[in-house]
Each structure stands twice: as C-alpha cells, then as structure tokens.
Amino acid sequence: MPNVDRRQFLKLVGAGGVGAGAGFMLAESARHPVEHLIPYPVPPEEYSAGIATWYNSVCGMCPAGCGITVRTREGRPKKIEGNPLHPVNEGRLCALGQAGLQVLYNPDRLTGPLQQLGERGSSGFVDATWRGGLDAAAERIDAARNAGNRVVFLSGGVRGHLAALLETFTRELGSGQFLQYEFAHPHALHAANRRLFGIDRLPYYDIANADYVLSFGADFLNNWLSPVNYSLGFGRSRQEGEHRGRFVQVEARMSLSGAAADEWIPARPGTEGVLALALAQQLVANAYAGDDADAWRAALQDYTPERSADITDVPVETIEHLASALVDAGHALAIGGGSAAAHTNGADTLLAVNALNYLLGNVGRRGGMVFNPDPAIGASDTEPASYRAMEQLAADARAGAISVLVVSNANPLFNLPAAADFAGAIAAIPTVISLSSFMDETTALADLVLPSHTYLESWGDDAPDPGVGFTVGAVSQPVVSPLFDTRATGDIVLELGRRLGLGEAMPWPSFEECVKDGWRQLHAAGGEAAGDFDTFWRDVLRSGVWGTDTRAESGVAVPDEVIADIAVPEPQFAGSESDYPFVLQPYLSTGFYDGRGANLPWMQELPDPMTSVVYGSWLEMNPETARELGLRDGDLARVTSGNGAVEVPVVVYPAIRPDVVAMPIGQGHAGLGRYAENRGANPIELLAPSVDTRSGALATGATRVSVAGTGRRAEAVKIGGESRELGRNIIQRTGTSGSAGHSARLNSIPIVVESS
Amino acid sequence: MRVSIVPTLKVLRPAAMIVLVALIGMVFGYYANAMLFPGTSPAQPINFSHRIHAGDYEIPCLYCHVQARNSTAAGVPSLSKCMGCHAEVATERPQIRELTAYWETGEPLRWVKVHDLPDFVHFTHKRHVAAGIECQTCHGPVETMDVVSREAPLEMGLCLECHRENEVVHGDDCWTCHK
Numbered sequence: 001m002p003n004v005d006r007r008q009f010l011k012l013v014g015a016g017g018v019g020a021g022a023g024f025m026l027a028e029s030a031r032h033p034v035e036h037l038i039p040y041p042v043p044p045e046e047y048s049a050g051i052a053t054w055y056n057s058v059c060g061m062c063p064a065g066c067g068i069t070v071r072t073r074e075g076r077p078k079k080i081e082g083n084p085l086h087p088v089n090e091g092r093l094c095a096l097g098q099a100g101l102q103v104l105y106n107p108d109r110l111t112g113p114l115q116q117l118g119e120r121g122s123s124g125f126v127d128a129t130w131r132g133g134l135d136a137a138a139e140r141i142d143a144a145r146n147a148g149n150r151v152v153f154l155s156g157g158v159r160g161h162l163a164a165l166l167e168t169f170t171r172e173l174g175s176g177q178f179l180q181y182e183f184a185h186p187h188a189l190h191a192a193n194r195r196l197f198g199i200d201r202l203p204y205y206d207i208a209n210a211d212y213v214l215s216f217g218a219d220f221l222n223n224w225l226s227p228v229n230y231s232l233g234f235g236r237s238r239q240e241g242e243h244r245g246r247f248v249q250v251e252a253r254m255s256l257s258g259a260a261a262d263e264w265i266p267a268r269p270g271t272e273g274v275l276a277l278a279l280a281q282q283l284v285a286n287a288y289a290g291d292d293a294d295a296w297r298a299a300l301q302d303y304t305p306e307r308s309a310d311i312t313d314v315p316v317e318t319i320e321h322l323a324s325a326l327v328d329a330g331h332a333l334a335i336g337g338g339s340a341a342a343h344t345n346g347a348d349t350l351l352a353v354n355a356l357n358y359l360l361g362n363v364g365r366r367g368g369m370v371f372n373p374d375p376a377i378g379a380s381d382t383e384p385a386s387y388r389a390m391e392q393l394a395a396d397a398r399a400g401a402i403s404v405l406v407v408s409n410a411n412p413l414f415n416l417p418a419a420a421d422f423a424g425a426i427a428a429i430p431t432v433i434s435l436s437s438f439m440d441e442t443t444a445l446a447d448l449v450l451p452s453h454t455y456l457e458s459w460g461d462d463a464p465d466p467g468v469g470f471t472v473g474a475v476s477q478p479v480v481s482p483l484f485d486t487r488a489t490g491d492i493v494l495e496l497g498r499r500l501g502l503g504e505a506m507p508w509p510s511f512e513e514c515v516k517d518g519w520r521q522l523h524a525a526g527g528e529a530a531g532d533f534d535t536f537w538r539d540v541l542r543s544g545v546w547g548t549d550t551r552a553e554s555g556v557a558v559p560d561e562v563i564a565d566i567a568v569p570e571p572q573f574a575g576s577e578s579d580y581p582f583v584l585q586p587y588l589s590t591g592f593y594d595g596r597g598a599n600l601p602w603m604q605e606l607p608d609p610m611t612s613v614v615y616g617s618w619l620e621m622n623p624e625t626a627r628e629l630g631l632r633d634g635d636l637a638r639v640t641s642g643n644g645a646v647e648v649p650v651v652v653y654p655a656i657r658p659d660v661v662a663m664p665i666g667q668g669h670a671g672l673g674r675y676a677e678n679r680g681a682n683p684i685e686l687l688a689p690s691v692d693t694r695s696g697a698l699a700t701g702a703t704r705v706s707v708a709g710t711g712r713r714a715e716a717v718k719i720g721g722e723s724r725e726l727g728r729n730i731i732q733r734t735g736t737s738g739s740a741g742h743s744a745r746l747n748s749i750p751i752v753v754e755s756s
Numbered sequence: 757m758r759v760s761i762v763p764t765l766k767v768l769r770p771a772a773m774i775v776l777v778a779l780i781g782m783v784f785g786y787y788a789n790a791m792l793f794p795g796t797s798p799a800q801p802i803n804f805s806h807r808i809h810a811g812d813y814e815i816p817c818l819y820c821h822v823q824a825r826n827s828t829a830a831g832v833p834s835l836s837k838c839m840g841c842h843a844e845v846a847t848e849r850p851q852i853r854e855l856t857a858y859w860e861t862g863e864p865l866r867w868v869k870v871h872d873l874p875d876f877v878h879f880t881h882k883r884h885v886a887a888g889i890e891c892q893t894c895h896g897p898v899e900t901m902d903v904v905s906r907e908a909p910l911e912m913g914l915c916l917e918c919h920r921e922n923e924v925v926h927g928d929d930c931w932t933c934h935k
Binding site: 035 | 781
C-alpha cells in the first residue's frame, strides 16, 4: 500500500464522490421514460385498445370525390386507403389522397380564430374567440346587407349539402353572391357538351370497355377530372378485354398519360381540335352512315388531311392511319381536355373531339361516353366561376360594389394570374373573412380568420362529378374529434345565419343535422321499400356510399345548325412570336394538383413521375431548344412573359415540342406554411389573362414566353440520376421497325416506338 | 538502449489512482441508483390493490383487461368499468372517494406503466393468451401484490427462452418481434 498523504487522500475522496455521482446520473439517464396508461373515462362504442377502427368517408383532396376508408387507432387516423365499395375508385387512391393525413396533422394548421389588428397582410394577427369572431363577422355582413352592398361567398369547388347550404345562405342574405372557383374546373368541356348535345353534366368515359382510346391533351392517368377511376378503366382496357386496348395521346408535351400511350403525337399546341376534325372528315368520307352524314360532310369539307397536316404539324399518313384505326376499332373513344383545352379555342377543340365521338357512334354507349344523371343530393344551380367571372368579381371589388368577401377553401391569390391583380381587388373590399385551415396567400390578407375543420374532421356528403354513369351519393363523416379549436364550414355558416336572422331558411342546429336531413328526404323518396331511416343511415355510414348501377345505353342527336357551325378557330397566343418564341404550357403537378398539396411533406418528396424531380420547380425544354439557347440541364433560366418573369432550373426533356416549354403548377407559394413557402416558382403568375372564348375559362396554355440563361446553375433535385439511356438497354422495344406501326421522330430523338 | 516505462508509471501513479477510484465510484453510483430506485413499482394515482381484486375476490384478469384475448394491448379498464361496481361497493373508502372524484369530473386517470416494452418490439397479447400462457408468466404473481411491481426483466432473453422452450414456430426469427 503506498503512502497516502492527506492531500492525496482528499483528492481520492473527491474523485470517488464525483465518480459515484456520475454513475448515478448515468443510470438515471438510461432509465426508461415514464409512460402512462390513460383509459377513457367512458369508452366510445366498439372501441378496443390496440384494435384499429376503419371509417368510410369521402376524400377532400381534389374534386374527383373518391371514397376513402380511414384506419384509426385509439381515435387517431393512421392511414387512408380507398373505399372498395365506392364505384369511383373501387378501393384505390392516389398519392395526394393518401397524404390527407398530413393535412390533418400539419404543424402549420390554424388552431383557432384570428383577428388582424395591424394593417392587412401584416403579422398583426392576434388570437380571438369564436363568439367574438362570429359576432364581428355577422355584424359586418349585417351592415353590408342593410346598406344594400354585396356580400360575396367565394368557395373552392363544393358539392352536396354544403353547396346547397352556401347557396341558401347567400340567397337569403338578399345581397349575397355565391361563387365557386376551382382552378382546374373543366369549363370548356361543359361548354362543348352544352353546345353539341345540350347536356350540361360531365360524361362518364367508359375506358374499361373501349379498345381504342384517343386522348387529346387529357392527362387522365395523372390528375385530369377523375384520375383514379380512369386509371382503373385503362388497366381493364389494357388487360381484361379480348385484345389489349390501344391508346394514343395527342399533346405537345408528354404527360404521364402520354408516356403510357402506344403512340404519342405532338401536335402544334392549340390545333388538337383541327386534328380531331380531320379525323372526323375521314370518318364521314369513309365510314359514317348516319342520316346527317351530308350535313357533316359539308361542315367538314375544309378539314382535309393535307390542310390539317399543315396546321397541326401531324403528317398526312398519321392522320390517315389514325382514322382507319378508329374505324376498325370495336369501341373507339375520344377524350379531350387538359392541355388541348387550355387555349382560346378550348371549347371548340373539345366540341370537335365530341363530334368525333358522335360520329364513332359511341355517345351513350358501352365503351364510349355516357352522360351522368343529375346528382341525387345537393343539386346546385351555381356554375363554378370561370376566369371571366373572377375578373368580373375583381372589377366589381375595385369599383367598390363589394363590402364583404368570405373566402372558404379557395386560394385565388395563388391560382389567378398576376395580371388579374386579385390582391388589388381584395384591397378595395372593406371586410375580408377567411375560413381556411391554413395561412395561405389569400388568408394572409384577411381581417378575420375563422378556421374550418379539415375534411377528416367534418360532416359532409358528395355526389362525385364526373360520376360513373349512374347516381352515386357518398357521406363524409368525421374520423377523428377536432384536433384544434376549429369548426366545420357548414357550422360556421349556420351560426352566422342564426345571428343574421336566417334561422327559418336554415333551421338545423348543426351541419351534421343538415346532411342527415337531406338524406332523410332522399330516403323518403325511396318509399316503403327503403325500410326505416335509422337502419338506412347506419348502412350508408358503414359503406360510405349509396347508389345502384342503372347505367343504360341511350342515344343523342346533334342539331343541324350546330353541325353546320362546327369549326376550330386559330388559337390566339399572348405575346409576339419574335419577342416570345415559346409557348408556355403550365400543367397540374402529380403531387400538388393546383398548388393545394405543396404544404404536405410527402408530396414535396414525391418524385415527379416524368422527370423524377423532388422539391422545387423546373422548366422542361426540348434538347434541341436547349442547345440553341446554350442551356444545359440544371442551368438557371429566366422565363419571361408579357406579364412577369420567374427563374427556374432547366430540365432537358426530350418528349416536348421544340417550340413549347412546360412548367409544373404547385410550387412558388408565399404562404401556406413552412413546407410550401419560398420553394420554386408559380407559372400561373406569368399567364396572360386570355380566356377560352366560349367558356370564359383561363386559357392557361395561351401565353408565349422567352427563355434566357442567367449564367447561374441550380440543378433540380432528381432521384433518377442520369436521364439518358447510355446503352443500358433500359427501354425495351417490341415489334419490328418500319411499316408495322407508327413512329414519330422529333429532332432525331425517337419518341414513340411501334408495336406489332 | 533499453527503455523502461517503470519511471513513467511511478510519476503517473497518483493520477492513475484518482482515475481508478473515480471509475469504482461510477460503477458503485450506477448500481446504487438501480438498487435504491429500481422503478419496478412506481407510485400510481390511486392505490389500487390487485391483491384485493384478483387475490381475495378472485376476479379473473380478463374481466377487467378485456382486450387481452383479441388485441395487441390488454387494455386498462375504463373509469366506467370501475364505477360499475364502485358506485355501490365500498363507497366510503378514501381510495374509492378519490376514484369517484375522477369519475365525477370526467378527468381520465393517468396510470403509470409498469410493464413497458420498447417501441421496436412488436408484442401482442392476443397470441400469447390464445397460446394459453398464464398472465403470471410475464407479469408475476399480480394477485398477491398491493402495489404492482415488475418482477420479470422483460428483456429479449426472457422472450427467446420461452419461445425456445415452447418450440414456437419462427420463435427465433428476428422479425417475429422486430417488425
């Protein structure tokens, strides 16, 4: 034992003490955290800890209206899937629908009413109470009503009893106006159907039973109208029939649907309708034998293959072989929409596509287009507002005719071109009330924010549009108790109605009762056979959907004067070709739709299916164009239109016409929370205020732009690595080259290869 | 030339002693913590006695922990279940008064978890109850405890040992529990 002096001894005691303390704390830090078991005081019916409960409801992420089934554990939604019983999606669901959970749990949700105390658009929002907020809102609306000034309720697309309730509310106000603005609403398709067939409802496209689908610009496998339903139908057309169904896509930029096609035809933008009429002319000349054949022949005589080939930039041989394929097919179906309708002649283009369907004899037939019956619930007279209507709204606001604007589930500041100056219009409205769940660009300019529940927390119902060819109703039920101090849109409106003395027209104590009341009437219409209501209601809630397949074949007639009048005028583009050499084609992105999905991290991380880019925006450009401009993949380019400019990285994209550049819509938010803000650019800002002349819809593809390099680089984040094949033989080709099929070559890059 | 480390050690000896004593102190402190505060029988908001309920009155485990036979979780009885009896039984006892107070205010009871598996372990009561494993195998003789304490270590060895003894199909596979 060594000698230990006093000093050494004290040192050792100190070291031992410190060591023991450290050891004690180490054990303390490694301890399991205390967890609690918190049983319900009174458990809900059918609740079992650890066992999932599934609720059927309706997806609220896009206007398609798919049925969803939500898996909940201990009262919390964990997963959203498609409802197998719902005829629109039959158990399938798209990525955006799956990401609905991130709307519910989003950290940027508004958690309670807010009042703007500072200047509009400043950060002067302070917390308010519901009582105070509703009182203030009712007071402003009441003052406007008494002065005879207009109160505008601007909502996103709504259907079912919520639409009916909003309509009643604005009508009963006397000076109210109800507007629905949905960026991607198919105005041109409605206009074309109205004119050609006199039918306002959207058709159901029976793709499943078609064996030849010719699509003009409609990206129906990605996000056009009812993509999940169309994808199901497409799969069946490809795999379940006797023969593999063929599919041809006509569009200037290859979309996801174009990539799935057997043949991709890059017609000059805005001339898709001319191609349709050229095919119609061939049909009338060679195959059509209807009573009105002479009328059609006379109307279409100008659309010879030669002349049409000049206009559309599609070779004569292609037109002829498409026409003969249409004639030979058992059930040929033409679909038009999306980029083909985004021009000043949009409705005329779709009219031409519909004419093609008519001449093919497939309107109202199996494997063709079947018009939907009127919705069983919440039939609304309010047509969604076109761009022209929104311009009118802005003009009225600037003229001081509008006193109160209530915005619900719509974001016009993001979805309208800068040229519309909606921010300026809002500045002229004395009171702006937002019912949004998020602090989006429009809500940031509100005086009062009364945040709504998300769709997973509210009651509602829906009649999907476009449906599936027969009447379908679906009930949306809350799958979780409200997470925050928010209220359902319907309940807010009912509460305002009570304060404004409209209780007689809107007698329901809650929106849930309003929905239930509507379904009670629907049930009563079924008569004795329908059984008692409570059983019916429980069954509807359990299955999430109601309806019977009553699809029947029916014919339509086209008036002679409409036939005589048929023509596709030349599309008008904003900007001269010399100053702005390229046509800009903004397109709805897979993850963000019209921008509403940009605050969902899952959607930000979702690679674009065509370019594999995640996060950010980009400009798609043909390799030849890029070479001419001296730009490479990842160069930061400045895109300038007559109405503005944005800077985005270039993505060289072989499947686009050299005279067209394309940009996805959805990024470039200035609001909407941490995941959306300050990422990418919004191409809608660049658009000229051109409209489709027949429908008044914004012609999103009618703006010319110039593109110039900035000398900087900002490579788009891609998960796909190298986009070229580099001899790896990744793209397998079938068939023999040469005469067996059709091959389009674009700038010496083979785009579509033949199949035997 | 020979190099020796002995002189160096001589110089360093006092420092080495200090480090050694500190390390011994650390080990001592660690185990002192584990022994003095094992955390195997934490205090609960109400002194509920399993000895009275499951021991003296022989109420079956599954009467209160109903979900054990069909769910991953055994489930803790809701307040309404407690009050099903205690609205009438032993209402004057101080603990029952506390319980009644919770019931009347509607405030949920926050029991402290005694048997807790890490989140990366997938354990389901349903399968074990179906296989006829006694609750006491893992939870110990709960029917004798006034305050429930964790007796089994609930570590991987315990699971594997039992799986092997009973020749559980795939009982040795990682993904049987870690999935």
